[in-house]
Amino acid sequence: MSRKATITQKEIVNAAFKITKKEGFEQITSRKLAAAAGCSTQPIFRIYENMDGLKKDVYDKAAAYYEDYYNDFNKTHEVPFVDLGLAYIGFAQKYPHLFRLLFISGQGTGGRSMYDLVNGSTENVVKEINKATASGAGNAQQLFMQMWIFIHGAGCMAVTGDYDLDEASSVAMLESAYKAFCLG
Structure with a gap:
């Protein structure tokens, strides 16, 4: 038996x-x-x-964990992409190993890109792009790309310990970047 x-x-x-x-x-x-x-x-x-199958399952669990983190994040800012950036940077600061797995390692599974992870099932990025369009941004898709490069850089700096701005400073920086990219 x-x-x-x-x-x-x-x-x-x-x-x-x-x-x-x-x-x-x-x-x-x-x-x-x-x-x-x-x-x-x-x-x-x-x-x-092998470890590949386990890694895929852990990756999927980490992706769901990030989505829950973002969905539970308190979104209070009017300027587009600020809350998206704050949540992303905050996740990197709080969970650096999960951030590395999801957004730096290149270990994405199932054809999911970084955009897919951040957009999530509730279309977080699409909502922010629509918010930017509604606030008068000319090319909101291009604006998102510029903001995303900026936000991802800040997230990577948070993982390495090189990002030490408090929330108010982060908000000011993200708002300033948004305005500068809108002008450019």
Whole structure:
């Protein structure tokens, strides 16, 4: 009689996600994952042939985590792209390892681009582009690209610890960039 599996794929993914959140995906080893999941390495190898499958599942969980983070983010600014930028930078500061996995590592799965992640299922970017158009921006798509390069740079600086602006300074910087890009 075979033994009943006591560890599920979901439990393994949750354990891997916790390690990724704290230390980064590249720090996951089968032994560390087994210890975090409370099992031997055997169930991990039974469920996952290799780390690529696990990485895809952790990536998907991190993408959902970012979407929840953005959806729960308090959006109070009238200037387009400011809240989008604040949330993105805040995520980078709070969850640098998840940010690296999603937005820097190039490990996107399922054909999802950085734009797809940020836009999310509720079309966050589309809403901001429409907001920019409604406020009189000439080429809101181009404006988004300029703002996005600026915002992504700030997010990357946050991950490396080189971004130390408080929220008020960040808002002022994002608003200033928006106005400058509108003129250009």
